[in-house]
Amino acid sequence: MISFPRGNGLSLDKIVADVIVIGSGPGGAVTASICAEAGKFVVMLEEGEHLPLESAPHFSREEILQKYRNAGVNIGFGSTKLAYVEGCCVGGGSEINRGLYHRISAEVLENWRRDYRVDALTASDLEPHFAACEEVAKVQYLPGPAPQLSAKLASGASNLGWACLEVPRLYAYATDLVTGSPGRKQSMSETFVPRFMKAGGTLMAGTRATRISRGSGSWIVTALSKDGKNWRQLELSAKTVFVAAGAIQTPWLLRRSGIKTNVGNSLRFHPMLKAVAMFRDEINTPDELEPVHQIKEFDPRFSMGCSMSKRPALALAMAVHPEMTEAVDRDWRRMAIYYVQSTGGTGQVRSLPGFRDPLVRVSLHPPDLKELADGLARLAEVLFAAGAEAVYPSIPGYPVLRSPADIAKLPETISPKQANATALHLFSSCPMGEDEQKCAADSFGRVHGLDGLYIADASLLCGPTVVNPQGTVMAVARRNVMHAISAGAI
Amino acid sequence: MSKVMLRHFERAISALAETVVAERQPGGDTSGMLGKSVAQFLMSVHARMPDYLSPLFYVLVLIFNASPLLRKGKFFHQLSLGDRLSELDTWRRSRIEVRRRFVEFYGSLGVFGLYSDLYGTDYTHDQLPTGKRAQSR
Numbered sequence: 073m074i075s076f077p078r079g080n081g082l083s084l085d086k087i088v089a090d091v092i093v094i095g096s097g098p099g100g101a102v103t104a105s106i107c108a109e110a111g112k113f114v115v116m117l118e119e120g121e122h123l124p125l126e127s128a129p130h131f132s133r134e135e136i137l138q139k140y141r142n143a144g145v146n147i148g149f150g151s152t153k154l155a156y157v158e159g160c161c162v163g164g165g166s167e168i169n170r171g172l173y174h175r176i177s178a179e180v181l182e183n184w185r186r187d188y189r190v191d192a193l194t195a196s197d198l199e200p201h202f203a204a205c206e207e208v209a210k211v212q213y214l215p216g217p218a219p220q221l222s223a224k225l226a227s228g229a230s231n232l233g234w235a236c237l238e239v240p241r242l243y244a245y246a247t248d249l250v251t252g253s254p255g256r257k258q259s260m261s262e263t264f265v266p267r268f269m270k271a272g273g274t275l276m277a278g279t280r281a282t283r284i285s286r287g288s289g290s291w292i293v294t295a296l297s298k299d300g301k302n303w304r305q306l307e308l309s310a311k312t313v314f315v316a317a318g319a320i321q322t323p324w325l326l327r328r329s330g331i332k333t334n335v336g337n338s339l340r341f342h343p344m345l346k347a348v349a350m351f352r353d354e355i356n357t358p359d360e361l362e363p364v365h366q367i368k369e370f371d372p373r374f375s376m377g378c379s380m381s382k383r384p385a386l387a388l389a390m391a392v393h394p395e396m397t398e399a400v401d402r403d404w405r406r407m408a409i410y411y412v413q414s415t416g417g418t419g420q421v422r423s424l425p426g427f428r429d430p431l432v433r434v435s436l437h438p439p440d441l442k443e444l445a446d447g448l449a450r451l452a453e454v455l456f457a458a459g460a461e462a463v464y465p466s467i468p469g470y471p472v473l474r475s476p477a478d479i480a481k482l483p484e485t486i487s488p489k490q491a492n493a494t495a496l497h498l499f500s501s502c503p504m505g506e507d508e509q510k511c512a513a514d515s516f517g518r519v520h521g522l523d524g525l526y527i528a529d530a531s532l533l534c535g536p537t538v539v540n541p542q543g544t545v546m547a548v549a550r551r552n553v554m555h556a557i558s559a560g561a562i
Numbered sequence: 563m564s565k566v567m568l569r570h571f572e573r574a575i576s577a578l579a580e581t582v583v584a585e586r587q588p589g590g591d592t593s594g595m596l597g598k599s600v601a602q603f604l605m606s607v608h609a610r611m612p613d614y615l616s617p618l619f620y621v622l623v624l625i626f627n628a629s630p631l632l633r634k635g636k637f638f639h640q641l642s643l644g645d646r647l648s649e650l651d652t653w654r655r656s657r658i659e660v661r662r663r664f665v666e667f668y669g670s671l672g673v674f675g676l677y678s679d680l681y682g683t684d685y686t687h688d689q690l691p692t693g694k695r696a697q698s699r
């Protein structure tokens with residue numbers, strides 16, 4: 073039942089639902105659609121707008137303004153600063169990411185089970201949930217040859233005898249393509265969100281949850297909803313609330329609601345460094361698909377891959393080499409961006425009284441920085457093995473590498489001030505498990521000691537996934553909500 | 563924030579944008595449209611920054627704008643293009659990290675904005691943005 077009592081000139085609207093889901097990213101969208109399909113009256117709140125995939129080209133200025141939180145300007149503070157990125161629109165990060173897809177390895181799950189005492193989280197426990205999510209959000213390999221900048225990485229790896237693979241994407245490629253785009257990205261707004269709405273779910277976009285509190289027999293979510301240029305306050309109540317606002321916003325919301333035990337203390341991420349490689353031949357041609365290769369030789373220490381290398385992105389990645397400005401304009405077709413990504417570093421998320429945005433503190437310790445430095449050297453090595461004529465690390469003050477011998481000139485470690493690291497994969501800020509010393513939620517996402525309050529996003533994952541995380545976020549969300557439904561908790 | 567300061571902030575951002583455009587496209591923005599578009603982008607990013615960062619950047623932009631006052635008796639936005647370019651270079655080569663980072667931040671954001679204008683449609687798939695349904699034979 074939705075009621076909007078507008079009497080007495082009050083602008084406070086009240087909504088009563090069976091289930092409230094806060095956030096419509098991969099965790100929230102999967103959870104909400106399953107609850108709605110189970111016949112519950114579900115309201116899903118999403119702070120960002122509901123925009124079609126085609127509202128902006130991928131990684132464009134428009135996309136950053138429309139779909140990224142804070143236009144992509146987020147900084148984790150500490151002795152090393154870390155730029156991080158989150159989606160803020162219906163579908164969350166799945167709308168702005170490249171959808172590179174993996175299932176998490178059995179070894180990583182085993183570590184989580186052991187270290188956090190998580191029940192029923194083996195690879196075979198998760199298998200049906202991966203499979204079910206992959207039915208809805210299609211995961212496909214490229215229908216034809218890989219783009220050249222991707223194939224270059226694979227050839228470098230093969231020359232060195234390193235393990236490298238083509239990674240499938242959450243993407244439905246068109247077959248027999250004549251015109252138009254190469255297919256349809258399988259983001260949440262294309263897959264689980266329409267499913268949720270078809271099952272009768274209510275999506276409230278442009279609505280930000282600001283507090284969660286305990287009412288009599290139910291949870292109350294206070295929210296602000298955009299009404300043209302004004303904000304309208306809402307009060308929603310439900311027996312069950314899933315918080316799926318992402319690994320930064322979920323702990324922010326819980327902490328400012330007074331729920332603080334093991335919340336926001338153990339943020340983890342995949343810190344990433346980039347380098348631009350210049351090849352003799354043109355490898356960055358406009359009509360190719362997105363790159364898909366990753367080097368897995370050094371997992372779980374670090375992995376490497378290719379980034380979107382359109383000219384605006386290239387100019388950004390080369391900003392630390394201003395002397396190369398003209399080269400970018402002249403030779404951009406011979407240049408491409410590559411990355412190395414490790415698993416080190418920890419962080420904390422706090423809500424600052426009086427401020428809307430969470431404060432994130434990060435620590436990258438000397439071994440973490442050393443690992444990244446090793447990774448960068450290995451990345452340069454494989455790029456030279458692939459035929460690069462020069463490699464430009466995207467780190468201020470770093471030298472241009474012109475031959476494999478120059479790799480020895482790279483510093484042994486990265487100084488905390490210099491590291492120009494970014495993180496796209498964020499998790500573990502509210503880990504799940506039975507170890508109440510460490511975990512915010514139980515093995516199935518219910519906040520310890522609080523009936524009816526669940527966490528359903530990347531915050532729950534106990535540590536770095538090592539691989540791209542979205543598949544794991546979706547599978548764990550599905551596992552947990554199915555458990556709650558079958559236990560009659562919803 | 564006072565109206566005067568806000569005006570200074572906006573002028574500084576416009577001047578920064580024009581300078582970044584001139585650096586990348588010497589003589590290429592005769593109509594001034596590219597500079598305006600980049601300035602608009604920088605203002606939009608500022609408006610969306612985390613609420614504890616935007617006042618900081620606001621103050622940094624004002625300091626940047628006022629920095630040539632002592633030496634040249636003018637705000638950055640009042641300088642000729644040539645002087646603005648050398649001012650930007652001075653900050654870029656400064657020994658003070660925050661000055662270098664400031665120029666790096668606005669420089670790279672500005673170039674990203676500019677290149678999105680100039681080359682955003684490089685990639686044919688995106689002329690029909692990632693979205694338009696593919697047509698089969």
Ligand SMILES: Cc1cc2nc3c(=O)[nH]c(=O)nc-3n(C[C@H](O)[C@H](O)[C@H](O)COP(=O)(O)OP(=O)(O)OC[C@H]3O[C@@H](n4cnc5c(N)ncnc54)[C@H](O)[C@@H]3O)c2cc1C
Pocket residue numbers: 094095096097098099100117118119120157158159160161162163164165166168169170171172173174279280281282316317318319321322325496497498528529530531540541542543545
């Ligand atoms: C640029 C980029 C590239 C990436 N590439 C890949 C990739 O190729 N493969 C991969 O597997 N992963 C990738 N990732 C990571 C992946 O997108 C995330 O792991 C995933 O989106 C996390 O899902 P989530 O549900 O935890 O949170 P999110 O996706 O962050 O969703 C949370 C949602 O909640 C909303 N929200 C937050 N606070 C509130 C509030 N108070 N009220 C209402 N709504 C709120 C947010 O606006 C957001 O839409 C990438 C991420 C980024 C940013």
